[in-house]
Amino acid sequence: MTEAPRVPRLEFTGLEEAVAALRERGLRISTPRRLVLEALFASEVPLSAEQLSSRLGLDTASVYRNLETLEAHGVVRHVHLGHGPGLHALVGHGVCEYLYCESCGGVRALAPAELDPVRDAVRDLHGFEARFTHFPIAGLCADCARTGRDRGGPT
């Protein structure tokens, strides 16, 4: 892809505010773009591009391009959990870091502050600024660790 615009992230709380703010940035609010936004606003969990395109009856390329554009404007973010497709969600509202169980595939969503001590430990030990928003912390959830279960999962 060509250089994506790196612009300040939009302020928005609801669909119409987001739409208005995007319009002010010069983006056209096409039907596919609005549908993608509506689906993300309506979903409790992050969605894959394939889920969006099949549910909304849109071309996958359009969905990918819209997600890229919306992410460049700070409206959307995405995370890679294990080996599956990238998952996309609206920015904001606290929950944006994840613990990913490599055994059962389960995901635990956390507010950033809940991992601050972990970030601090990595910084203090190694001078590294850890971010768990884009790639999560992988390992074994409490259940799988307790039962000694490790299905291996996708490697």
Add this chain to the structure above:
Amino acid sequence: MTEAPRVPRLEFTGLEEAVAALRERGLRISTPRRLVLEALFASEVPLSAEQLSSRLGLDTASVYRNLETLEAHGVVRHVHLGHGPGLHALVGHGVCEYLYCESCGGVRALAPAELDPVRDAVRDLHGFEARFTHFPIAGLCADCARTGRDRGGPT
């Protein structure tokens, strides 16, 4: 893939010990298999399947199947750094966890004990057993964090 054999990991220190131990497990030491092992023993850094197949003149499917077999027997492990291909290395000798810089793509290899306090923090806070052997800790290395540089990298 079908269920991979989950067997105790082999003890070995050199190529010939590894070969002998694999033979005792009933594995045949074909020329491609030996070449893959030799290349991994000779390399300071983890290698991709594509690097192995092109350097050794082997079919990629054979390389993947050998890596899978060797990993099932505890001789090889692999790690996913960012969005690139999986990278494969011999098991052992301490270095097996990674910090991956999302900005410059740099990788810092660590002995497991160097991340024990981080693992402890995650366990204490969330009852989760973090493992950074297969998926690393992502974020910004000291250089990129200090200079405020964040190229974004592959997302």
Add this chain to the structure above:
DNA sequence: GCGCCTAACGCGACCTCGTTGCAAGAGCGA
């Protein structure tokens, strides 16, 4: 040393996830 059994190989097709080129279509400011 020779044969045989079968693990392992190479090849080609296929799969998933995602990107790119391009002509046609649709926002939206004038």
Add this chain to the structure above:
DNA sequence: TCGCTCTTGCAACGAGGTCGCGTTAGGCGC
């Protein structure tokens, strides 16, 4: 309403990895 141009849908492509299948070659028993 016009028309500029952003966006769309389609189709082809690309990386990374897997699978089916007929052939080759380890290595044990003799």
